[in-house]
Amino acid sequence: MFGSQAIAAASSASVPDSSAWDEGLDEAQLSAVLHDGPPLIVVAGAGTGKTRTLTSRVARLLERGVDPSRILLLTFTRRAAEDMTARAAALSGGIRPSAGGRRVWGGTFHAVAHRLVSEFSEQLGVATISVIDPSDATDLLDMLRDDHALTGTSTRLPRAATMLDVYSRAVNTDRRVRDVVTTDFPWVDPHVEAVTALLRDYVDRKRQRGLFDFDDLLLAWRALLTEPAIRDVLTNRWDHVLVDEYQDVNRIQVDIVTQLRPGGVGLTVVGDDAQAVYGFRGATSSHLLELADALPQSRLVRLERNFRSRQRLLDLANVVRPGDPRQRLRLHADRAGAGARPRLVRCYDAAEEARTVVDAVLGAVQEGQPLRDQAVLMRAGHHSDLLELELSTRHVPFVKYGGLRFLEAAHVKDFLAALRVTLNQHDELAWFRVLRLHEGIGPARARALLPSVLSDDPDGGLTEVIAAAPARARTALDSTLHNYRHACFSDTASARVTACLAMLRPLLQARYPDAAARLVDLDRLAAAASSAADLVAYVADATLDPPRSTTDQAQPPHLDEDYLTLSTVHSAKGLEWESVHVIHAVDGAFPSDMALGTPDGLEEEQRLFYVALTRARESLSIYTPLRLPHHRRAHDDRHSYALASRFLTDEALATMDIHEVPRPVAPLGGLHAGLPKVARPTLDHLLL
DNA sequence: GTTTCAGCGTTTTTT
């Protein structure tokens, strides 16, 4: 888990002096690291050492005696934050980034926003800050939907999640809900009236209860900065503000950054306009370019030498990289040896793609390349469905990043909800969830019970709850409330967590068929929670960065464990592996058919493809399964024949080696136990 | 009111 964690602790002891901050930096990087005074803008292509430059700059500031707590290091994604703080900690090993117990401020925009919003909650007019994640928001919207009695209407309302997407996009792009619907969600149009009304209620209710969704955290931070007194406190708090991946910030974040460093003094940003891939959140690479205009005195440093990949790989990347061909930044490999040409692997369908990828991965393992040096990247989380199946049957350990995480972790949410009710009796969403865990209590009864539960007379209210409950839920509720009281009166975090577990155990056992596995998971979570210094902060951190459950728990538990990484391209941003496999490189998947409508959307897909290719150091394979299911439906055998991704132009193909995977012929008994092969229809033969 | 089940529609990426 990774909140707005400080860089300090990890460092001091173990890191040897060899990690000097200037080691191996080239001239351009060094000039960025050493730059003093006016705002600094570093524009750099993939693999040119942006993050390295940023972290070295931090290390150098510390060496010059800058107080760590006066440095703020901002990133957009959690993984980037994780990566950067780890590197900064390693680099500054010898120079005490935690001098005098003070620490560098670092983390995602959202995590830092949460710290500040909590600190100034009084000024924001809220007693307690509860951070709600998208699924909490969905619950809230569903509760409000009942109030609107919209359930029985002839045409069906969009899903709660869709409505929240609409709302979020409106907030992040500073547009009206109505306009967002017309341009980006046309199929919601018949419901605009109902949706806007519901969303208005949603906003009101959040305000009433002190609930902050992810967008609210950023909005609140920006709002704090418009209050002169608070703005003074915050602008004086840091001398140096450094922002990574600046091409991915949206308007709100731009406002925050410019308010924090008026005139840009002490501001450092790094970015690459060719890697802007968060347009759906309101980010534009023009923010990066506008910054240079807005700060005419700023210093612009370009990094062009690529320290990551071999030239043959960059030859392809340079073809794919979007932008004006005359002035586009071309990547030049710094590493000796041109390396192998990227491979294009054409396969029959997704199943064959999965087999081929696993074969290649295991082949590399046999040649001495560990799994952790290899990654499979895809456009959308579900593109790896079949691959995950294949990996499981062949016992290849893997960790998946991106895609939906909280869905598979209902019990993790249950645990957090249990903690939340004991920490804040008035957390109605958490109560709503906990109550519904009881047999015989569904949404309607839970809603009916809420007023009693939230009542300020602790015992009276609870007795009332039990009395009001249906007979079969009474025993279970009685036990829940017993443990609840126990938890509330615990004076240590550990006792409280134990009581919460006791509260959940019978409920989960009755609810989930696989309760045993889930409870094991919770024991691990409980151990982490028990050792947290501040449970309230623990819960908020867990909301911003959900703990990974089950297989994901294999995160990096021990260094000796080896696993393959599966990741969406978005989540892979800024990271690198020796070998990279890009799957589903066909039109409709990558680029996503969702983006084909607009030139802007298509361009963003192209940048995303560029990001995917440039993650590889040594070897890159791109897979194009020809035949893909039409819709993601289990028993529907409709397939369509896909075309290779339009980004694989003739010019691109000229830089690649093309492989055809021979069609599997007949089952070879036992080679792939558990995966029966079925003879394919002749038509398919003709089409290949 | 709740649970269960059948039927239907779904658009992706992150915090």
Place this chain on the structure above:
DNA sequence: ACGCTGAAAC
């Protein structure tokens, strides 16, 4: 495969 909806059974 999932979540939402409505209808039937409890």
